[in-house]
Amino acid sequence: MSASERTAQAAGGCPFHAAGGPAAGEPAAGSPAAMAEAFDPFDGPYQLDPAEALRWSRDQLPVFYSPKLGYWVVSRYDDVKAVFRDAILFSPRNVLEPITPPCAEAREVLTRYGYAMNRTLVNEDEPAHMERRRVLSEHFLPANVEAHQAMIRRLTREKVDRFIDEGRIDLVDAMLYEIPLTVALHFLGVPEDELERLRRFSVAHAVNAFGRPTPAHQIDVAHAVGRFWQYAGGVIETMRADPDGTGWMHHTIRKNAELPAIVTDSYVHSMMMAIIVAAHETTALASAGMFKTLLTHRDAWEAICADPALIPNAVEESLRVAGSAAAWRRQTTAPTRLGGIDLPEGAKLLIVQASANQDERHFEHAEQFDIYRDNAVDHLTFGYGSHQCMGKNIGRMEMRIFLEEVSRRLPHLRLADQTFTYLPNTTFRGPEAVWVEWDPARNPERSDPQVRTASVDFAVGAPARRDIARSVRVARIVREADDVLGLTLVDARGRALPRWSAGAHVELCLGGYDRKYSLCGAPDAACYQVAILHQADGRGGSRHIHETVREGMELKLRGPHNLFRLDEGAPAYLLVAGGIGITPILAMADRLKALGRPYAIHYLGRARSSMAFLDRLEADHRGRLAVHARQDGARADLPAIVAGLPPGAQVYACGPDRMLAALEELTVGHPDGTLHVERFAGATGILDPSKETAFAVVLKDSGLTLTVAQDQTLLDAIQAAGIDLACDCREGLCGSCEVELVAGEVDHRDRVLSRAERAEGRRMMACCSRSRDGGPLTLAL
Structure with a gap:
């Protein structure tokens, strides 16, 4: 019995029973317990499509123990995000440990090479992790990433120039592997040589940490990993001899000299090896997956060819559906409960981002590939919180440029007939080859040479x-x-x-x-x-x-x-519309009628002739509709209407501010969540720095402290720090930039939150609201 199985039993007997399966005997075929027992991440279904292979888990058993792996598997979005956001309870200490323990011979080989891989940014605990991350994060800020855009564009254009007239290539071999590696080495300040050697090293490192090599293969892998370790050490010594060198590793070496207790010698060596892999392998694999996905969904490919402004979100949706980080690992430091399952201290978790990214509970119609998806950027491929990928914006930049250059110059590109293969492992995912073909005679630049050099540059960061x-x-x-x-x-x-x-x-x-x-x-x-x-x-x-x-x-x-979503679980509904506010209310009435739920509609307006859809409402919702036209003297008695609410009823209202304010007053004393409103316009104007006060904000999940200047919104400060936060209207109207408030007093300036929600002090809108009196705020970001 494995240590994890013993731990699971200590927490409550058989791990299958703890996960919801039968306490004794064989689990029934097709039951969640049987599916958990059979789960093998190195088997075909998971390797072909991790999200589909875990659909049963998302639907039935979102946290389960896998005896074949010795890990608890986490498959739903909210649970995966909860693990990422608490790096103390869910330690990253096991991220890089071999998921298949090496045999004695392989361990002996590594020892001979002096292999001593230690903690890196991805697998170290707090507080050491955030101390180092803060010291070393400057190069990754959006403003500094921008400087690499011209080089990435040049490298990409040169590669496309070489194959533009060939008619058939493997995109991975032709550009998608070498460019990310070259960019990574340039970013690090490492000499750009021995690309093929580094490629072999990277594969060996991935297999060693995340694969299931045979004992014989383990020895070969150990030799490659050992040589990689020695190579990284040699590069570090060369870089130490150049104290004025540029690049992130030179910066790290200087910090090692300045702050040796924080940036230690062993840390420098371990990071040198780990980041060569992390900085390029994930981007190369994600880019391959992106082209495969877009060329499979021809409508999406043609849409970005016609409108390159769609490319940033197409990249995010590709990262959601075909991201290169399929799963990551954590280990509990105390007993806890996750997804309805009790986990013991020391439980090892495989948190599957590929599954979370296709969770219907967070992504509507998650199985669809939709480059217009408004929350694609919520994907967890980059992780979340204090351990979110530091290089995410470099990866985004590369993928956008790859896609823009190729789609502009080869819009007629298509996938060749092929069988896609993947390196068997739990974590890194992407096709090993993407063969494409096209007719060079149809290349647009043959008739218009300007096509070659025309380009679109994209702002660094999440798509707007x-x-x-x-x-x-x-x-x-x-x-x-x-x-x-x-x-x-x-x-x-x-x-x-x-x-x-x-x-x-x-x-x-x-x-x-x-x-x-x-x-x-x-x-x-x-x-x-x-x-x-x-x-x-x-x-x-x-x-x-x-x-x-x-x-x-x-x-x-x-x-x-949808920021005015109908809760379909209430016992009864009151729908109130004022004027053109009937539009969302009409859709709600239609839906409630189709569901057979009790509802009443009160429609307020100046005159019947000004009230849209009145004929349809009277035809489709007769007996449930009350029309209040002022010119007919039929004014609405809102106090009486609210007083007649059945127990547990919910109120949905859209219309003029005066009507909504009255409903807010009338529902004071009703249970929280009784009133839901949608307004026509925002309430904020242009930020006036002369009237504002700067304030500090602590991003609890990310471990950062920022200053929001007088001439800056909280939203702008968060995005400048490289934290992804959705936004839409920037007027405090839509609610898309809502953040969770942990501590502090807020000057609410939005038109989204109700009076009760503001008094509760748990949420705020980052685009317009600020600290009250300049005090610090703490946010769950």
Whole structure:
């Protein structure tokens, strides 16, 4: 029995029983316990598709013990993220230990080479980890990463020049392996020679730490790892002789001299070896997976060829679906409970990011590859928290440039017929070869030489949501009410549109205006329907649409996003709409009717002629609809309406501020979560530095302390530190930049949180809200 099995039994008997299986006897075939017992990460299903191989786990048993591996396997998004965010309870100390213990002969070989791999940034505990990380992180900040963009572009263009007229190549061999390695060595300040030798070393290191080599293969691997160790030591000595050298390793060596207690000699040697692998292997594998995935999904490939602005998000979605870090490891330092399972101290965990990245609980329609996905950047391929990959923005930059250069110069590229193979291991994942072919006679630069040098540069960091826009066509325009236009939108290329749920909105982009409108038709993939009120006192967007949009016109559209999601588990519902606020409420009413749930609609407006969809509401929701038109003297008695709420009922409201403020007052004293509102406009203006106070913010999960200047938003400060945080409106309206507040007093300036939520003091919007009176804030980031 393995140590992990003994530990599991000590925590509660048979590990299968602890994981929810039967206490005695053989588990039933096909049961979660049987699936757990049969799980083998070196077997075909996991090696072919880790996410699909663990679908049963995500659905039935998100944390289970694998006796074949000796590890507890974690498969759901929230659980994997919870492990990443607590580096003390879930220690990274076992990340680089061989998952297959080496045989005695292999250990003897390593000893002869003086192999002494110690702690690195990926496998050391606190507080040493964050002390070193803070000292060594400067080169990885977005502002400093930008300097490498021109070199990556040059290397990529030179490689494409060499094969542009060949018609058939293996992308991995032709560019995707060598360029990331060259970039990594340049970043580190290591001489750019012996690329093939380093490639063999990297493979050996991966097999040694994450693979299942046979005893005979272990000896070969040990020799390669030992030579790699000696090579790294020789490079360090050469670099020490050049005290003014540039690059991250030179910086590390100087810090070793300045702060030897923090950046130790053994640490320098271990990091030299580990980062040569980490800085290029993951990018090479992720790039190979990206091209395979995009060329398999031809619609996505053609979309980025037509609109390169989609490339940053296409990279993130590729990292979600085909990321190079399939799984990582941790070890518990105390008994704990995770995913409903009790874990003992010392339990070893295999946390499978590839599975978490396709968890339907976090990613809607997670099985679909969608380059327009608005939360693709939430993927856990880079990890999360204090141990998140420091080089993520370099990797992103390389992948974006690879994709932009190749898609621009070879839009007719296609996958060749082939069988994809992967290096068998638990952690690093990517096809070993990606054979592609094309007709050189169709190369665009043959007729237009400028295609070769035209390029798009992308800002360093996570993609901006405003760039994630698809082309749609206006199929139909109708007048829904006085000053209200109804638009029916279809995909410009005749493709299906993403499914959406009640409360979702899209953002229309035309004429320099970006405006959000709720979806109000049937939630199918054939078309979207929105209704737009001409607001004479607005900022001009609705007027522009009313005056210029015509049937057949192409527009840009972002979304759908849903920040006003309907909780379908309540016993009853009160839906309140004011004017054009009927649009999300109509979709909710349709959904509740389809579910057979009890609901009532109160529709407030100036006059019946100004109230959109009134005829449809009266036809489809008769008996549940109350119309309150002021010109008819039918004013709504909101106090009486709220007073009649059934126990446990939830209120969903969209409309003017005065109506929503009244509902907030009337629901004070009701259970938290009773009232859900969506507003029309943000409440913040341009930041005025003369009226602001700088403040400190502690990012608890990342181990960082930042200063938010007077002329800077909290969102900007977080992103400048290299922390990914989604954002959309930057007006405190949409809620996409919400962060969890651990400690501190907030000056809330958003239009998202309710009075009760603000009083609770657990959330804030990073785009507009600030510290109250300049005191420090602590965030779970």
